[in-house]
Amino acid sequence: MTVTEKQMSDYRRREESITLSQVEQSTEATHEELLTLNFGPHHPATHGVLRLLVTLQGEVVRSIKPVIGYVHTGIEKTAEDKAYWKVIPVVERMDYLSYYFNAMAYCGAVETLAEVEVPKRAQYLRVIHLELNRIASHLIWLGTSALDLGAVSIFLYCLRERELVLDLFEMSSGARMHTRYFQVGGVMEDIPVGFAEKVREFTKVMPARADQYGAILNANQIVLQRLRGTCPLDADTLLGLGVTGPLLRAAGNPWDLRKAAPYSSYDDFDFKIPVGTVGDNYDRFAVRVAEIYESVKIIDQALDGLPEGPHITTDRKVALPPRHELATSMEALIHHFKLVTEGFRVPPGEVYYPIESPRGELACFVRSDGSSKPARVHMRDPSFVNLQALSHMAEGSYIADMIATLAMLDPILGGIDR
């Protein structure tokens, strides 16, 4: 029995009267239309307070304009108002995941200016802490990136291992983050009894844990589909944009300052540089995970070959005298007083000291005018330069791939804004 017009309910009649053609037409039109979307600065997937003005055509990203400066705290300006050794805590707060690297770049620059020789033991201790820090930084990157891709559990595993590293930092310096462990001329204190064993325990467990991350993520079809072949960029374009670090190595250029221009005795250690082939998001992911294994190798070798000797330069004009000398030596007391009040003076000049941070070339430019405060401290932060590559990588891809690319870029906004 067919339903006649009269038998239909009022609702059904009204429903029938609607012509859908107009609606369908307008949805088609929106695919042609451009939509500008404000993304961030408080979006969790921006890894900080990054704001992106994204122009979309349907789901395809047509242009990306990063807007930065939300956590600009004027650290470079602050540094000009402090004695050389008091600058270390403020520069550590720039890139807040790789604080040892910031301190290393700054201390290295000041040491070059003042021609301070760093004892071999201090260099090895620095390498141990730098590589532990690299692992901790990569763990945070891996955990948060996987979170962006929808894999929640890996975040908890990564933070579990990062806790072990932070415990080690606490053991050697008393602080878990922003440790101020590196000083001009060496490190603050020699490692405590039992530290080496604790590090060994960590280096023993870490490769197995990294294997587990690989087992989780490399068998995860969603993660693989979102990473493989998405947003690749070739090495030449990356170099033109000044991109360094894992992003450049993922594209096949094996540039690593630890090998190319070794500092702090990196040439004593045997390690490999992981490189990618096509430079897509999967390569960026794989290169960083492989770097964790290499860092473990370096730490083990540095512990094996840890030389005896002082942990900081014996030049009393730059480094504080040991505490026990203050009670017996007048000279030590004077040096102590002079360093704590005025600080040491550095001969006038300019240096640019580059090191390999977890994100690329981190360099510190220091200009001295001969006084006890630097006349200019500038950090060439890799995140700041690498961010320029985002639009080149993600334009023309889907917005979901842009999120994955941003995660693989690993920007740290504290470093970008400084």
Added chain:
Amino acid sequence: MPDATGLELLAKELRESEGVEAILGTLHFRGRATLEVKPRNIRAVLARLRERGYTSMMSVHGVDYYPHEPRLGVHYELLDMSKVDRVTVMLRVPTEAPEVDSVTHAGPDGPGWPTADHQEREVYDMFGVEFSGHPDMRRILMPEDYEGHPQRRDFPVGGEPVIFTHSEHESSGVRR
């Protein structure tokens, strides 16, 4: 880094191709080789150095040489990856006419250095050096309506009132 002799040879070569007055001086200090160039020759000198193998620009940053004149300096850190060699090119401009050609875009003297985009904006923001020809010469770290260039040496530290809950009513533009 080229050694002191290498730097002089490099400077000589650049003087021959770009004119004697293009290179104002050389400095070899603590293993860092610096070429000081005339501001209007910057693009040409960087292009010549690119031909010499310094194909990567690692950093562009500003310096204020107060109280020396000309006050504002811009440093370009170049890198030759195959020889693992670095050279610094620097120029100085006075605060009255702080204008430098931007190196971001390609021109008749060769391809540009896209990496300088954000970094030139930072130098403009912090020191007030204006890069002519830059595609997007705006502030990058400070708010767009900010006045002054905070990294200049004569810019005071802590010269800005901070709004707290207890002092909110004293600040202009805040009404309760």
